[in-house]
Amino acid sequence: MRIGVLTGGGDCPGLNAVIRAVVRTANGRYGDAIVGFNDGWRGLLEDRKVQINNDDRTDRLLTKGGTMLGTARTNPDVLRDGLGRIRQTLDDNGIDALIPIGGEGTLTAASWLADEGVPVVGVPKTIDNDIDCTDTTFGHDTAVTIATDAIDRLHTTAESHQRVMLVEVMGRHAGWIAMNSGIASGAHLTLVPEVPFDVSEVCTMIKRRFQRGDSHFICVVAEGAKPAAGSFHLQEGGMDEYGHERFTGVAHQLGVEIERRIGKEVRTTVLGHVQRGGKPTAFDRVLATRFGLHAAEAVHAGQFGQMVALHGTEIDLVPLADAVRQLKLVPQDRHGEAAAFFG
Amino acid sequence: MRIGVLTGGGDCPGLNAVIRAVVRTANGRYGDAIVGFNDGWRGLLEDRKVQINNDDRTDRLLTKGGTMLGTARTNPDVLRDGLGRIRQTLDDNGIDALIPIGGEGTLTAASWLADEGVPVVGVPKTIDNDIDCTDTTFGHDTAVTIATDAIDRLHTTAESHQRVMLVEVMGRHAGWIAMNSGIASGAHLTLVPEVPFDVSEVCTMIKRRFQRGDSHFICVVAEGAKPAAGSFHLQEGGMDEYGHERFTGVAHQLGVEIERRIGKEVRTTVLGHVQRGGKPTAFDRVLATRFGLHAAEAVHAGQFGQMVALHGTEIDLVPLADAVRQLKLVPQDRHGEAAAFFG
Amino acid sequence: MRIGVLTGGGDCPGLNAVIRAVVRTANGRYGDAIVGFNDGWRGLLEDRKVQINNDDRTDRLLTKGGTMLGTARTNPDVLRDGLGRIRQTLDDNGIDALIPIGGEGTLTAASWLADEGVPVVGVPKTIDNDIDCTDTTFGHDTAVTIATDAIDRLHTTAESHQRVMLVEVMGRHAGWIAMNSGIASGAHLTLVPEVPFDVSEVCTMIKRRFQRGDSHFICVVAEGAKPAAGSFHLQEGGMDEYGHERFTGVAHQLGVEIERRIGKEVRTTVLGHVQRGGKPTAFDRVLATRFGLHAAEAVHAGQFGQMVALHGTEIDLVPLADAVRQLKLVPQDRHGEAAAFFG
Amino acid sequence: MRIGVLTGGGDCPGLNAVIRAVVRTANGRYGDAIVGFNDGWRGLLEDRKVQINNDDRTDRLLTKGGTMLGTARTNPDVLRDGLGRIRQTLDDNGIDALIPIGGEGTLTAASWLADEGVPVVGVPKTIDNDIDCTDTTFGHDTAVTIATDAIDRLHTTAESHQRVMLVEVMGRHAGWIAMNSGIASGAHLTLVPEVPFDVSEVCTMIKRRFQRGDSHFICVVAEGAKPAAGSFHLQEGGMDEYGHERFTGVAHQLGVEIERRIGKEVRTTVLGHVQRGGKPTAFDRVLATRFGLHAAEAVHAGQFGQMVALHGTEIDLVPLADAVRQLKLVPQDRHGEAAAFFG
Incomplete structure (x- = not known):
């Protein structure tokens, strides 16, 4: 297979660890070709990309903050207008599946692309911990x-x-x-x-x-x-x-x-x-690695339109559409727990 | 109420944070008296204890490794033989409920005391992450x-x-x-x-x-x-x-x-x-604090014979007897995830 | 002897380590009484103080940021006007020597007190590294x-x-x-x-x-x-x-x-x-400890009007008057070294 | 000029920072060619090397532990027997000056090569802090x-x-x-x-x-x-x-x-x-950078047979022969300072 990867939104410790895990699993185990698109969705709009192989350089990404692919925020309207170009880029590069790694904006776009028939598996990323349908994401810790x-x-x-x-x-x-x-x-x-x-x-x-x-x-x-x-x-x-x-x-x-x-x-x-910025914590490195592994496996299982998610100790898949419906805010009872220690 | 607290087994980052959270909740909010027994179960066997109040000194425990109460491993046989003395100490100190914080050994003893009618709420502690019925415990991170x-x-x-x-x-x-x-x-x-x-x-x-x-x-x-x-x-x-x-x-x-x-x-x-040893991570401080808060609340709700546990993002109660039935080992599929990155 | 200690100016990692070293040396080794004045020179103006002994509590100060004595900036004019009260406080407490720990402001006051006949040994403190006549001070690292x-x-x-x-x-x-x-x-x-x-x-x-x-x-x-x-x-x-x-x-x-x-x-x-804020680095803990030790020794050697200073690997004494004459700025050649890596 | 660089002895945080500083100065400022020999003196014996340019990859070395050149301990006898081959390698590569970075063993060899007329500027490296004629070296902190x-x-x-x-x-x-x-x-x-x-x-x-x-x-x-x-x-x-x-x-x-x-x-x-292992402290990064800069400058000033050294706040040159005469041990008075805090 040929798998596209991109990172969107603000940078976040663990993005590189996800990329590494996708590459080690998909390229290293299954022999897939991995195409990294640069600077979020822009890379798809402008067909800017790089091939990523399961080599020593990729392996070192584990502890590195930021994202080797670059990232950018993209206006949703620009994205909608650019659907044709995105399809074209995917076709030109023979991409069989796309793994966008990002926050609410990126995943909303991913969900919308999935609706349009693009084979997508999302990976949630947010230091703010505000993506729904997952206990947490890497970067927050x-x-x-x-x-x-x-x-x-x-x-x-x-x-x-x-x-x-x-x-x-x-x-x-x-x-x-x-x-x-x-x-x-x-x-x-x-x-x-x-x-x-x-x-x-x-x-x-x-x-x-x-x-x-x-x-x-x-x-x-x-x-x-x-x-x-x-x-x-x-x-x-x-x-x-x-x-x-x-x-x-x-x-x-x-x-x-x-x-x-x-x-x-x-x-x-x-x-x-x-x-x-900077090195992710051990917790985030483990979670990012598991997310990347399971995203690559989901691609191979043909489970598209989904997002990897942490529930308890397990990595599951949840529909992208569910995950982006609303932000995950601090609920009343959790705020109450914190408030017990005020003063 | 008068609540007893003890820490047993090997020391672990976050023990002090649990004690602090118990004290802030039970003493600070409910006005309970908190009696800390020294050196694990030995403190109960020998009636060695200290009163802990919700003051500045207790507040500083949050980031401190180790345990202010001291800890020790106790032979289970010694414990069984000492049941009478434990009851006596609890009576002498007018203890209404006991919160033992510890690993498999300490919680097994707690479960056994619960069977004997002692009002107990356990808090799991293990850097090894091998206590069952909870996603994880403080110290491991x-x-x-x-x-x-x-x-x-x-x-x-x-x-x-x-x-x-x-x-x-x-x-x-x-x-x-x-x-x-x-x-x-x-x-x-x-x-x-x-x-x-x-x-x-x-x-x-x-x-x-x-x-x-x-x-x-x-x-x-x-x-x-x-x-x-x-x-x-x-x-x-x-x-x-x-x-x-x-x-x-x-x-x-x-x-x-x-x-x-x-x-x-x-x-x-x-x-x-x-x-x-040393300062707990932010993750462990949050988990330890939530465990301590919920243990104190469980005491006030009269939910004895239970252990606080993390499931997903929530703190629940599980029967102590269930938690100590077996150690939580690394399951086959989790080892498989790790093995995907070997070599 | 009875030795007074105070910390003045902005707080700085290592202040507590100096206090501990003074106490361990002067109280622990020589049996001196140590009187800590609170909130910088204000403590002397208002006779607010605390006795510090060489005990376990003092020993733990080594790694603690901030200053157990509190600190404050004092207007030099207020200080000059208060000379009478300072002398009175020193007399009332039977203080034989004073160890002020602080930056340019505190040491200038110390130098001026030394001129007035007060037996003073200064300890330089500045995260900015701008005190002259010493290679560096604790806090900067x-x-x-x-x-x-x-x-x-x-x-x-x-x-x-x-x-x-x-x-x-x-x-x-x-x-x-x-x-x-x-x-x-x-x-x-x-x-x-x-x-x-x-x-x-x-x-x-x-x-x-x-x-x-x-x-x-x-x-x-x-x-x-x-x-x-x-x-x-x-x-x-x-x-x-x-x-x-x-x-x-x-x-x-x-x-x-x-x-x-x-x-x-x-x-x-x-x-x-x-x-x-926070824990000093190992480097600063060693330097602060050595400064405190040598300040106490200087007091016992009667070397007043001096400041402890680092030269190479040695702790020396330099006249306070020399140390406060000018700030130690980054010289041209050191800036040139740094500039070699610009761009 | 063509400058050779090698790292010998045990690895040490800051080795890469020295290499980077040599390259940025000699290649970046003076346009010299830098030849890195692999695995200590072995690289010279076996003519194994790599060209290092002042590029982004070199720039990132600053914070990286270990040494990009590899390192090894070499038997002094092997080295003496190999003098001919070392000269040959230097000639073959047109090396005008050599900067060996290492501990007592490496610098002793450097001193001996200097005696044999090889143009050498040494850089001291030791986590143990046992190299003489310098206040300290990078790695120790x-x-x-x-x-x-x-x-x-x-x-x-x-x-x-x-x-x-x-x-x-x-x-x-x-x-x-x-x-x-x-x-x-x-x-x-x-x-x-x-x-x-x-x-x-x-x-x-x-x-x-x-x-x-x-x-x-x-x-x-x-x-x-x-x-x-x-x-x-x-x-x-x-x-x-x-x-x-x-x-x-x-x-x-x-x-x-x-x-x-x-x-x-x-x-x-x-x-x-x-x-x-691992990232050097800020102190060691600054010192290693200054050592590398001054070693490159010493080469351009033709000051061979010397070692860069820290004295107070300045980087000086000292004769290699002096530096390797004896190890710098903890002197009696410094041990006495430490002993003041025993017990």
Whole structure:
């Protein structure tokens, strides 16, 4: 067979490990030819690709962050308009099956291609852990690990200076990184997009803690956290004088507001891109490897229109259409577990 | 309520995080008194204990390896003979419920105490991942992470010197640490207790790899790995001239045998106790915290004779009797997944 | 003897290790009483203190970030006005010698107190490495290590997305963290306060690299880096709409400018406080321990008005007055070494 | 010019970083051709080599452990007999200067070649830190860091089980790794080759600590540590029943002896090869890069027969003959500093 592979969306630790596992299984075991398309769906639109063999160079991908194929976000409209070109590229390269590795956007496109008859097996990728129908995906554990290490470090600084510290982590729609790193690092509060926060309550919690004689307060803030209506006005998507939207992060704005209200020094750290780069954790390497192996096996079993998924300790297949129907948000009871450790 | 807590068996990253979560939930939320018994079941036999409150000191336990209560292995016979004393200690301290945190031995004792009418909720602990009826337990991810880091490092040495390297990791009965760290680190072979190995086949694999022009060979060996009958004679439990059984590790013996057979330099590293000490990973801190929270909640719900367990993303309760019936070994299909990457 | 200890200025990995070494040497070996003053010089102004003994709790300080004594920056004028109170506190506590551990501000105050006849032995502390008359100080290696780890991670993201990435690290006056982490992580450019940068040249370097077919560009920016006159207008100390100066970091502004000029996506990460928190590296623990030991010995040798310092492999004493005369900046030839690897 | 490079002796983190710096400087800046000889001096004896250019592949070497050239130990006699062939290889490849990177053995050979008129600039490499005339070399900081991380982990296990733990680290002749990791990790005793140990005294220290109520005892043992005459009989170079000398490590034998004498459970961990593999620390990457840069510059300045060396913050040149005259052992006063923290 000839199998196409691509990686789409933001980069994520473990992408290369999936590619390696697909290649070792499909090329190494079955003798398939593996064609890697560059820069996500663009590679299919523009027929840019590279042959990947089961050699020493591929083997070393296991521990390498990022993606050897490059990645890009593609406008869904561009993709729909480009269906003809995608089919053409697949035909020109004699591709029998396609394994797109990506997040919600990439998998939605994959699901739509499957509907159009393209033989597709998807692999879920998201550091945010917001893809449905799978317990988790690779990348998330690495992101949580990096965030936790950072918050571990911030604890000692906050203690020494008796400070309030806010740490903004990734998670535009889902608060999994914030919640898990918050639990893991013993943060005193975690704000997630799923539960709008009230600044007054946040200030009350901070004051209570210091009144009790505690030395510091660490709050983890998902980048998508939102104030409750009437709580305070978040400058959404606002531009600074340089026309840059990145300066208006929720943590920075919240920090200023807290400082204003309680008159205590607040420091804000935005972890940013370090959360999505570098070596994957052992957990993510194992999961990515299993995902790649099972995706290649699914191709050989002709199980198209599916996505590999983790359920308990097993790798299963779930319909792509089910997986992309909605984002997997932090449910109420899981937030309750985390909240048990606030304060 | 008055709740007793103890940690039994080998130490494990995350034990302190469980204790902290029990205390924060039971003492912090419900106002229970928490009595920690020292050194496993011995603390109950000898009425040695400490009161643990939901204070700053307890809060810092989250990231600390080991166990603040101390731990010990206890002979089951001693335990059976000591039932009277255990009851007495529980009575003397007015204990309403007991939360033993431990591995197969500790939980078997817990199950047996539950049969005797002691109100018990168990928490599974094992770096080996060999406790049944739960997807995994805390400690295992940390052990795999440490082993993977070490094997990552050994790769570059092995390459530079074109060597065969054997790495012995923990796992007397179950090969989970070996299998997972082998997959995560891209080892070329992993030997687990569940699948007896044939030295000739091992040598053939090594020779094939070097003949192909590859530069090195890394083999992960579980401490409980066993040669197939007739393969080679493993000095089991043998004593060296110092009367020490630790020198006769399987990896050392296998290394000598491979060197003898293929005439290539072999180096053996025994990772040893570093696998079970120090800071837990973020994954293990989250799991340990959730286990502790749910154990305390189970006590308040009166669900005794149960063990907290991870199934998918949820924490459930399973009967202790079911959990200790057998060890959870690496099943055939999971070993097959790993074997797909050998060579 | 009775020896006072305090930590001043920003917190720094290794402060606790110095305190531990002072206590183990002075209390453990010589039987001195150690009085720790809280929150820097404030502790002396307000007579807030704690007795520190050579016990297990002190011993555990070795690996702990931050400072058990708390720290604060103190206005030099406040300090001068408070000389009477400081003398009073020293008298009231029967302090025979004082060991202030801190950066330029703290040591300048120490030097001035020494001139006033207070028996002082200083210990230099700075993650920025900008204290003169010593090869380096503890904290710097940890900061460089953390920054290097982060930049290692950013490389893979930048490569996968073919991006320009700017990383702002600490260093208001001296570029040591930027320079050392830039060399260690293979950054393509490093901007330090000592050498004003020209935005046009930066853009030319970036364009040249991408024209050569390279996949990404990483630039490390010290927070104190400044554009050359006429290069571009940096909003110095400007306030954003929240009255917050932190939004106007040089890296953010430079990123916007580069994006505007070359039309390529630029991402900026500000590492922030994670650089100064958490466990010290092994190097910093050894150095901090040696500094603490030698400071205690200097007290016993009556060598006051001095600061412990590293020269080569030896710990020496240098006059405090010499050490605080000027900041130790990156000299021209060291910047030249780093620049040899730009591009 | 045409410059030859080789790496000899045991592998060491930072070797690749030196090679990269030589190539970037000599090839990238001066346009020299760089010829890498494989497997140490053997590459010169057998004319096995590879051209290395200043490209992306070379650039990535910075963080990679091991050596891209391979390495081997070569018998000095073989080398002397092979002088003719070495000259021939140098002539055949038109080599104008040779940069051997290695430890005492490699540099001794380099010194001898320099005497024979071969234009040589040496680069010192040793994780053991035992090369004279330089403050330190790359590799040592990484080894100390790895050992310290491991001992940090062993502390919590030892505490939980109230155990004596021995940790054997590298250092056959010099105790630098043991001493520095012992100080950094707060070990209670460190045994180095430079100071023979008395088993009775070791046992007395252990007993005293437990009598004081302390919970554990960690002893770092350099592999070359030796008992004092009459203390106990160390099986030197003895063979076990498999003809293997590795089983007779000093830590294992000492552990058995301590157990026998004080009747307390002792656990021994031999860190082994993990100490010399994998990513170098930031410190070692900076030092290796500076060494490589200065070695290339020394070649262009015609300063042959020299070795690059670190003195304070500067890279200097010292005569190879001086550097290899004797090993740099732990001096008495440095051992005294460490001993101040024993017990």
